Amino acid sequence: MPDLIDLTLAQTIAALRNGETSSRELTRACLERIERLEPSLHAFLYLAGEQALAQAKEADKRRRVDGREPPPLLGIPLAIKDVLTVEGLPCTAGSKILEGFIPPFTATAVKRLQEAGAIVIGKTNTDEFAMGSSTENSAYGVTHNPWDTSRVPGGSSGGSAAAVAARLIPAALGTDTGGSVRQPASFCGVTGLKPTYGRVSRYGLVAYGSSLDCVGALGRTSEDVATLFQIIAGRDTLDATTAEAPVSIVDFAGVPPERSTGRSRSTQSKDAAPPRELRIGIPQEYFVRGIQAEVEAGVRKAISVLEDLGVEVHEISLPHTEYALPVYYIIAPAEASANLARYDGIRYGPRLDAESMWDIYYRTRGRKFGAEVERRIMLGTYALSTGYYDAYYGQAQKVRTLIKHDFEQAFEQVDAIAAPVAPTTAFPIGAHGDDPLAMYLEDVFTLPANLAGVPGLAFPVGFDSVGLPVGMQLMGKHFREDVLLRMAHAYQQVTDWHMQAPSL
Amino acid sequence: MPLSIEEVEHIATLARLELSAEEITRYRQQLSAILDYFRKLQELDTTDIPPTSSVLSGGSPLRADESRPGLGREALLENAPEVARGQFKIPPVFDA
Numbered sequence: 001m002p003d004l005i006d007l008t009l010a011q012t013i014a015a016l017r018n019g020e021t022s023s024r025e026l027t028r029a030c031l032e033r034i035e036r037l038e039p040s041l042h043a044f045l046y047l048a049g050e051q052a053l054a055q056a057k058e059a060d061k062r063r064r065v066d067g068r069e070p071p072p073l074l075g076i077p078l079a080i081k082d083v084l085t086v087e088g089l090p091c092t093a094g095s096k097i098l099e100g101f102i103p104p105f106t107a108t109a110v111k112r113l114q115e116a117g118a119i120v121i122g123k124t125n126t127d128e129f130a131m132g133s134s135t136e137n138s139a140y141g142v143t144h145n146p147w148d149t150s151r152v153p154g155g156s157s158g159g160s161a162a163a164v165a166a167r168l169i170p171a172a173l174g175t176d177t178g179g180s181v182r183q184p185a186s187f188c189g190v191t192g193l194k195p196t197y198g199r200v201s202r203y204g205l206v207a208y209g210s211s212l213d214c215v216g217a218l219g220r221t222s223e224d225v226a227t228l229f230q231i232i233a234g235r236d237t238l239d240a241t242t243a244e245a246p247v248s249i250v251d252f253a254g255v256p257p258e259r260s261t262g263r264s265r266s267t268q269s270k271d272a273a274p275p276r277e278l279r280i281g282i283p284q285e286y287f288v289r290g291i292q293a294e295v296e297a298g299v300r301k302a303i304s305v306l307e308d309l310g311v312e313v314h315e316i317s318l319p320h321t322e323y324a325l326p327v328y329y330i331i332a333p334a335e336a337s338a339n340l341a342r343y344d345g346i347r348y349g350p351r352l353d354a355e356s357m358w359d360i361y362y363r364t365r366g367r368k369f370g371a372e373v374e375r376r377i378m379l380g381t382y383a384l385s386t387g388y389y390d391a392y393y394g395q396a397q398k399v400r401t402l403i404k405h406d407f408e409q410a411f412e413q414v415d416a417i418a419a420p421v422a423p424t425t426a427f428p429i430g431a432h433g434d435d436p437l438a439m440y441l442e443d444v445f446t447l448p449a450n451l452a453g454v455p456g457l458a459f460p461v462g463f464d465s466v467g468l469p470v471g472m473q474l475m476g477k478h479f480r481e482d483v484l485l486r487m488a489h490a491y492q493q494v495t496d497w498h499m500q501a502p503s504l
Numbered sequence: 505m506p507l508s509i510e511e512v513e514h515i516a517t518l519a520r521l522e523l524s525a526e527e528i529t530r531y532r533q534q535l536s537a538i539l540d541y542f543r544k545l546q547e548l549d550t551t552d553i554p555p556t557s558s559v560l561s562g563g564s565p566l567r568a569d570e571s572r573p574g575l576g577r578e579a580l581l582e583n584a585p586e587v588a589r590g591q592f593k594i595p596p597v598f599d600a
Contacts, residue, residue, distance in 0.1 A: 104579040197559050211558055240564040326542045337519060344520075346592055348583035357597050358520075366522030374521055378512075378535060381519040395545050397555030402548070404556055436534055437541060453559030478561075 004029040006501070009076070009170040009224035010252070016063070016075055023056035023063075023075025023119070030077050030121060034168045037504055041144050043153075043163040045082045046090050047122040052077055055119045072231070074117030079163050079172040082123035083130050083156075084215065085204040086110050089120065093206040094128040094138040094156075097343045097368035099350055107204025108239065109173060109215045109232040116231045121169060124159030128370045129340065130180055130208045132156050133442040134427070137372045142429055145187060146502040147468055151426040154184030157218065161188040164218050166504055171219035171228055177209045178328050179421070179446025181216035182458035186421035186471025189460040191488065191498060192218040193225045196478050197453035198243040200229075201236035207339040209332035212450045221498055222459060222488035223252045229481060248482035252489065278487065280306060280474070281316035281414035286445055292424045298462035298470035299420045302491065306418070309490050314414055318406040321448055323399050328447040329440055330383045330396035337380030340373070375436055400451050407452040407475075415483055417475040420445055421458045425468035449475050457484040460497040469497075506536035 004026055007015060015021045031049050038044060059075030080086060083093045085103035092098045110120065127137035135143040135158035143158045145151040146166035153162040157174030161184035164172055174181040176194035185192025193216045200215040207213065217228035233247045282303060287296055307313050345351035345364030352363040369377070383392035410417060422442055432439045449456040455476045462470040474484045492498050507515075512532045516523050523531070577590060586593040 101583050104575050104582065235565075237567055240566070241558075241560060243560070244565060320548075323545060323548065326545050329538065330542060330545075341520075345585060346594060347580075349585070351585035355595065357594055359522075360595070361520040362522035365520050366516075369521070371527075374519075374523075374527075375531060375534060375538075377519045377521065378515045378531060379538060382515050382535070382539070385515070385518060391546070392542065394555060395548075395550060397557060398550035398553040399545055399548055400556040401553050402550070404559060434530075434534075437538055440538075451559075478559075 005033050005167040007170065008220045009227055010221070012076060012170050013072065023059040024053065026075065027052050027056040027077045027119065027121065030169050034122075037166055037168060040149055040504075041146060041162055041166055042141055043124055043143050043159045043166065043168060044079070044122045045092060045094070045125050045140055045159070048089055048120060052119050052121045059117060059119065071115070071117035072227070073113060075119065076117065077119045077121040077169055078113060079122055079124050079160055079169045080110055080120055081157050081160050081172070081174045082126050083175055083206040084110055084173060085206075086120050086123070089123060091123065091206070092140070093130070094126040094140060095368070095370065095373065096139045097349050097364070101348050103204070105204060108201035108236045110204065112232050113173070113228065124157070124163055124172060126159060127156035128373050129206065129336070130156040130175055130177055131336070131372050131376055133179070133183055133439055134429075134432075135159065136429065137370060139370050144429070145426045146504055147189065148426065148466070151428050151468070152187065154187030154422070154426060156180040156184075157192075158184045160218050161185050161190055161192065164188070164190045164220060165502060167501060171217065171224050173228070173232070174216050174218050175205060176214045176216045176450065176456075177212045178332060178450050179443045181218060182446050182456050182471070182473050183422050183442065185218055185458040186460070186469065186473075187426040189469030189471070189497070189500065190218055190220060191222055191225050191457070191459040192216060193229055193481065193485070194449065194456045195229060195233060195481055196243070196455045197450075198241045199245075199455070199479065199481070200232050201239040201242050203236055203238035209335040210339060211335060212332055214450070222457070222485050222492055225457070226250050226252065226485045229485070243479065245479040248480070250482050250485050250489070277310070277312075278416065278483065279312040279314055279414040280487075281314050281410055281417045283316050283318045283321065283410070283417055283419055285318050285321035286419040290423055291420060292464065294464040295420050295422070295424060295470050299418070299472045302461035302472045303418050305491060305495060306487065309494065311487070316410050316413060316417065318410060318417075318448065320399065320402045320406050324403055324448040324451055325440060325444055327396045327399045327403065327451060328443070329379065330392050331400065331451070333376040333380030334383050334393050335380070337377045337384065340377055343369075372436065403448055404452045407448070407454055411477045415476070415480070416487060419473055419475070421471040421473045422446070425464045425470060446473070454478060455481045455484060457481070457488055459488045459492065460500070461495075462497055507532050507539070
C-alpha cells in the first residue's frame with residue numbers, strides 16, 4: 001500500500017474498511033505531516049490534534065465492536081474552513097474581531113460530516129470573513145501555495161485548498177461566495193465544488209453575502225468531492241433557503257480506485273459516467289484578452305479530452321459576463337455591510353474600551369476589522385445609502401437578473417459550461433499590493449455562477465511553464481451537480497493531473 | 505467623480521467605523537476608483553428588468569411556528585466581553 005497520506009478519500013475509506021489501516025494510524029500520519037509542513041504553508045488557524053486522536057481511538061473501537069455497517073466517513077480526519085463553526089473549537093473567520101470566540105454550536109454541514117463519522121482535525125485559514133482571493137486578507141497571516149511557497153494558494157478557502165494539495169488531509173470543506181472554493185482549488189491543483197445556491201445549509205456559516213454564500217467541498221478527485229457533497233447536501237430546517245430538491249447520488253461503485261499511473265485507462269462503470277450525449281458550451285466571453293496563454297491552452301485541451309469521451313461541444317454566449325464583476329462587488333458588499341453589523345463588541349469577540357456605547361462600536365469595529373473588510377462594509381453602506389441606492393444596489397440587482405437569464409438561455413442548449421477558473425495561475429504573494437480593484441479582477445470568471453446560483457466544479461487540467469496548476473471549471477444547471485461530477489470523473493479516469501503532488 | 509473626504513467620513517459614521525485620517529485618505533482614493541469602475545453598469549438599459557434579490561425559485565419553504573429549545577443563557581454569555589448578573593454589561597446609554 002502507498003503512503004497513507006497519498007491515498008485519496010475513496011482509497012482511505014477502503015483502507016479503513018479492509019482493515020489495512022486504522023483511524024489512529026491515519027490521524028497520526030496527518031498530524032505528523034501537518035507538523036512537518038505547517039511552518040512553510042500555514043494552512044491551519046487551529047489544530048485539534050489531541051481531540052482528533054481521541055476521536056480516532058473511539059472510531060477504531062466502534063469499527064471493531066459495532067457489528068453494524070459503519071458510517072461512510074468513520075474515523076476519517078477532515079479540515080474545516082474557519083468560517084464554519086464547530087462547537088468548542090475557536091472560530092475567527094480570519095478576523096481579529098472574532099479572536100477568542102468559541103462557538104456554542106456546530107454548523108449543519110460539519111455536523112453531517114461528523115454524523116457520518118468524520119473527525120475534525122482543524123480549522124483552515126481564510127481571507128477575513130471570506131473576503132479575498134489569496135488569503136492575504138487573513139488577520140493571521142497568509143497561506144503559502146504548496147506548489148511554490150512564494151505564491152498565494154488563492155482564496156478565500158486557501159487554507160483548505162493548500163491542505164488538500166499538500167496531502168495534509170484527504171479532503172476539506174470550504175465556502176464559495178464569489179469563487180472562494182473554485183479559485184483556490186485551481187491555484188492548488190485540487191478538485192473543488194461550489195454547489196447550487198440553497199443546496200447546502202448555511203447554518204453555522206459566518207455570513208458574508210447571504211444571497212451568494214455556498215458551502216462546498218475540496219478533495220483530490222471528483223469522486224472524493226462527491227462523497228462529501230452528498231453527505232452535506234439537502235434540506236435543513238435551520239436554514240430556510242435550503243432546497244427540497246433531491247440530491248442525485250452519483251454512484252462511483254464499480255469504478256476502479258484511482259491510481260497514480262495510467263493516463264489512458266478507459267474502464268468506466270456504466271453509471272459513473274461515459275458522458276456521452278452530454279453537451280457542453282464554451283462561452284466566448286471567458287476566452288478574452290488578459291487570460292494567460294497557458295491557462296487558455298490547458299482549458300481548450302481539457303475540452304478536447306471531454307470531446308474524445310463523447311461530449312458534444314458548442315460555442316455559446318453569456319453576453320452579460322463583463323458586468324458580473326461590478327454587480328458582485330455591489331451586491332456582496334451591500335449584504336456584507338448588513339451581516340457584519342452584528343460585530344459590535346457587546347455579545348462576543350473582543351471589546352475596546354470607550355466612554356460610551358457608540359464609541360465602543362466605532363473603536364472596536366475600526367480597530368478589529370482589516371482593511372478589505374472595512375472597504376467592503378463602506379462600499380456596501382454607500383451602495384445602500386439614501387440617494388445612491390437606485391444607481392448602485394438597484395441597478396446591480398437588475399443586471400443580476402440579466403446574468404441569471406444568460407445562464408438560463410445557455411442551459412437550454414447545453415448541459416454544462418466549460419471555462420477557465422481564473423485568468424492566471426497562482427500569483428506571487430504581494431503581487432496586488434494595495435490595489436483592491438486588481439485583486440477583484442482575479443474573480444472575473446467565478447463570480448457569474450454565484451450571481452446565477454448555479455453549481456460550479458473546478459479541477460486540475462495541466463500545469464503552466466513554471467509548474468503551477470491550471471484549472472478548469474464546469475458550471476451546471478441548478479441542482480445538477482451530478483452532471484458536473486460525472487463529467488469531471490470521466491475526465492479524471494483518462495488523465496492524471498489530479499494525482500500529481502507538489503514536492504514538499 | 506471622486507468621493508470627498510466628508511463623504512468618506514459620512515459613510516464611516518453610517519458603518520460605525522472609527523478611521524484614522526490616513527485611512528480616510530487611502531479609502532477615499534481606493535473607493536473612488538472602485539465606484540468609478542461600477543459606472544460601467546449604467547451602460548445597460550434596465551427599465552423593464554425586474555431586480556433579483558434571490559436566485560431561489562418558488563421561495564423558501566416554511567416550517568410550523570413552534571418554539572424549540574435554544575442554546576441557553578449560559579452558553580450565550582460565555583463569549584461576552586463583559587457580563588453582570590446573567591446579562592451583557594455595557595456602559596450607560598443615557599446620561600445620568
